[in-house]
Amino acid sequence: MSILRSHGLYILALVLCHILTFLPLHCSFPVKTHTLNNTPSGKLQSQEKCDLFQGSWVFDNSFPLYDALDCPFIDAGLNCLKNGRPDKDYLKYRWKPDGCDLIRFDGQDFLKRFSGKRIMFVGDSLSSNQWQSLACMLQAAAPSSNYILDSGKALTNLSFPEYGVSVMFLKNGFLVDLVFEEVGKVLKLDSISRSGLWNENDVLIFNSYHWWMHTGKSQTWDYFRVGDQLSKDMDHMEAFKIALTTWAKWVDSNIDPAKTRVFFQGISAVHYHGADWSEPSVRDCSGQTKPLQGSKYPGNRYPGEAIVKSVLTSMTKPVYLLDIALLTQLRKDGHPSNYALGPRDCSHWCVAGVPDACNQLLNTILVQM
Numbered sequence: 001m002s003i004l005r006s007h008g009l010y011i012l013a014l015v016l017c018h019i020l021t022f023l024p025l026h027c028s029f030p031v032k033t034h035t036l037n038n039t040p041s042g043k044l045q046s047q048e049k050c051d052l053f054q055g056s057w058v059f060d061n062s063f064p065l066y067d068a069l070d071c072p073f074i075d076a077g078l079n080c081l082k083n084g085r086p087d088k089d090y091l092k093y094r095w096k097p098d099g100c101d102l103i104r105f106d107g108q109d110f111l112k113r114f115s116g117k118r119i120m121f122v123g124d125s126l127s128s129n130q131w132q133s134l135a136c137m138l139q140a141a142a143p144s145s146n147y148i149l150d151s152g153k154a155l156t157n158l159s160f161p162e163y164g165v166s167v168m169f170l171k172n173g174f175l176v177d178l179v180f181e182e183v184g185k186v187l188k189l190d191s192i193s194r195s196g197l198w199n200e201n202d203v204l205i206f207n208s209y210h211w212w213m214h215t216g217k218s219q220t221w222d223y224f225r226v227g228d229q230l231s232k233d234m235d236h237m238e239a240f241k242i243a244l245t246t247w248a249k250w251v252d253s254n255i256d257p258a259k260t261r262v263f264f265q266g267i268s269a270v271h272y273h274g275a276d277w278s279e280p281s282v283r284d285c286s287g288q289t290k291p292l293q294g295s296k297y298p299g300n301r302y303p304g305e306a307i308v309k310s311v312l313t314s315m316t317k318p319v320y321l322l323d324i325a326l327l328t329q330l331r332k333d334g335h336p337s338n339y340a341l342g343p344r345d346c347s348h349w350c351v352a353g354v355p356d357a358c359n360q361l362l363n364t365i366l367v368q369m
């Protein structure tokens with residue numbers, strides 16, 4: 001029932017979008033500039049527009065950008081190399097937008113550009129996945145740095161004192177509040193109180209989605225609350241939309257765009273059904289060693305994608321959508337799979353691997369902003 005309803009919402013959004021194409025403000029889906037001008041040197045010069053998120057994966061022997069065995073920041077379950085994954089091609093794919101090339105990542109240049117600055121990923125374990133990758137990319141560029149790693153309950157803070165750069169991960173899977181009330185665990189869709197560390201940053205990369213998809217026993221809350229209204233259940237995508245709107249209001253009223261660049265890390269793909277990539281006989285990502293070729297994914301878009309885009313479009317402050325859904329969908333080979341030291345994992349990503357490409361995208365955008 002809830003799946004039907006969320007698909008209904010999604011289709012409604014699409015239909016509305018077709019009707020509203022006349023009103024560019026409402027449905028020009030690249031939320032902020034997804035496009036940028038590019039020349040072979042990666043400078044902003046040519047008039048050619050490039051959608052960074054439309055492209056394909058190409059084999060490139062110069063990858064990975066670092067050796068996972070030398071990186072001290074990778075969660076045990078995500079270090080596929082260390083955990084004995086035998087195939088290595090998943091380390092060697094570069095994301096190639098159709099109309100341009102990403103800027104090759106230069107960690108020294110990154111550390112110097114962000115001297116005196118703070119970068120924070122806020123969200124669930126997929127934010128942590130991105131943080132781990134960026135931490136490795138930077139540490140590999142400054143191997144003799146006396147970095148400081150401070151791992152608290154919610155905040156992980158890696159700083160490079162020689163550069164004055166801090167790269168942080170703040171665990172907050174819903175962005176809105178999850179609190180204990182008499183009735184049980186309540187997800188307060190219209191309330192954000194754990195934002196104390198958010199606006200201290202120069203770059204903020206938010207993400208929330210996967211926990212909203214949980215149902216039944218894997219659900220981490222008992223009730224939803226909006227104002228005085230307590231509900232045992234509601235459509236999870238509706239709840240996600242209310243929560244994301246609460247977050248958007250926070251950004252609109254608290255962020256100073258002159259100081260802080262805000263990103264929303266888009267929805268990251270999972271690979272639990274071979275039918276999604278036209279291999280119905282395949283159960284999940286296990287044994288997958290190659291990405292899908294080309295730039296089309298046979299499976300459905302995620303219902304959350306339209307919600308994220310519509311909320312971001314309604315905001316007054318600039319938020320850049322890191323629209324990684326398609327590029328992660330194509331990487332059925334990039335998950336820890338049977339090398340996760342626990343249950344088979346087809347939702348997180350091996351580090352090194354796919355998150356390095358997402359950080360390379362982030363860097364390309366930051367350089368050109």
Ligand SMILES: *[C@@H]1O[C@H](CO)[C@@H](O)[C@H](O)[C@H]1NC(C)=O
Pocket residue numbers: 148150157158159166197
């Ligand atoms: C992160 O660590 C650096 C260096 O120790 C420190 O200056 C900074 O205040 C820390 N950030 C937070 C949010 O605790």
